Amino acid sequence: MRLAIRHDTSYRYSAPVSLAHHVAHLQPLQDSHQRLLQHGVDIDPEGASVHRGQDAFGNAVQWFTLQAQHDALRVRASSLVEVRARHGVVDPTASAAWDDRVAALAYRAGAPYLAQVEFAQPSPFVPRLAALGDYARVSFPRGRPLVAAALDLMQRLHTDFDYQPAATQVDTPLAESFAQRRGVCQDFAHLLCGGLRMLGLPARYVSGYLLTRPPGGVADLLGADASHAWVQVWVGEAVGVAADGWLDLDPTNAMIPGETHVRLAIGRDYGDVAPLRGVILGGGRHALSVAVSTTLIAAGPELASESREETLGP
Numbered sequence: 001m002r003l004a005i006r007h008d009t010s011y012r013y014s015a016p017v018s019l020a021h022h023v024a025h026l027q028p029l030q031d032s033h034q035r036l037l038q039h040g041v042d043i044d045p046e047g048a049s050v051h052r053g054q055d056a057f058g059n060a061v062q063w064f065t066l067q068a069q070h071d072a073l074r075v076r077a078s079s080l081v082e083v084r085a086r087h088g089v090v091d092p093t094a095s096a097a098w099d100d101r102v103a104a105l106a107y108r109a110g111a112p113y114l115a116q117v118e119f120a121q122p123s124p125f126v127p128r129l130a131a132l133g134d135y136a137r138v139s140f141p142r143g144r145p146l147v148a149a150a151l152d153l154m155q156r157l158h159t160d161f162d163y164q165p166a167a168t169q170v171d172t173p174l175a176e177s178f179a180q181r182r183g184v185c186q187d188f189a190h191l192l193c194g195g196l197r198m199l200g201l202p203a204r205y206v207s208g209y210l211l212t213r214p215p216g217g218v219a220d221l222l223g224a225d226a227s228h229a230w231v232q233v234w235v236g237e238a239v240g241v242a243a244d245g246w247l248d249l250d251p252t253n254a255m256i257p258g259e260t261h262v263r264l265a266i267g268r269d270y271g272d273v274a275p276l277r278g279v280i281l282g283g284g285r286h287a288l289s290v291a292v293s294t295t296l297i298a299a300g301p302e303l304a305s306e307s308r309e310e311t312l313g314p
Contacts, residue, residue: 015284022278136195
């Protein structure tokens with residue numbers, strides 16, 4: 001699938017901003033399953049000092065500074081991406097037992113370091129939560145194949161929690177999201193990460209984009225009103241799972257992501273991969289609006305377009 005993405009972020013300030021430093025995760029990942037054909041970022045007002053590089057997780061990052069006074073900021077990222085499904089036909093029963101995988105990750109003096117262990121630890125947005133661990137453990141009886149257990153937990157979260165736009169804020173605590181049983185895709189991803197990590201399993205937070213209605217789809221998928229979020233759990237070698245051993249799970253839609261999901265950045269939680277964040281001098285109160293459009297493109301003519309817009313008050 002070839003997808004064209006436009007991601008607009010706008011800030012309006014009640015007082016002038018004299019200095020602003022921002023960091024952006026707006027460039028999609030590129031690997032054997034996702035090819036970045038075009039990408040550009042436009043910043044208004046002009047004159048920003050821009051630097052590009054990678055963060056600790058290998059994501060493309062853009063840092064920019066505005067020193068001219070401004071009372072509004074608009075950042076538009078435009079990307080053209082070719083996506084291939086990362087996974088084949090996944091057999092839930094054809095994977096190692098989940099508790100064997102956890103045991104293999106346990107610390108042993110002199111044993112080689114396993115990078116996956118980093119994602120089994122708590123993080124700022126996904127602290128340890130005993131109640132969430134108890135909830136997740138129902139899907140993980142001793143000896144159950146890891147893929148089957150992870151799929152079951154994803155499905156339970158999808159069933160037991162309600163997707164409600166604007167039900168939570170970026171900084172809503174994980175415990176509150178769990179208690180109120182509702183949230184947005186960020187909350188669903190944090191909850192799935194938290195449940196898996198409470199059992200000792202590595203889980204990564206994935207930010208990206210989603211085509212609202214795939215070709216031939218009967219109903220719209222959830223979470224395409226802005227950037228989307230889902231999870232990768234490390235299962236190791238398993239039938240149908242990508243060679244790197246990370247299985248993608250979208251709890252908001254209870255599905256294994258395929259060609260309709262564009263991976264933007266990967267980290268421990270939202271805080272590592274927020275599309276745009278920064279520090280400003282001045283500004284007073286502000287209003288934020290985000291608009292994302294994801295368009296399916298064939299060899300020539302446009303086939304389908306989906307657009308959503310969200311406006312957040314001060």
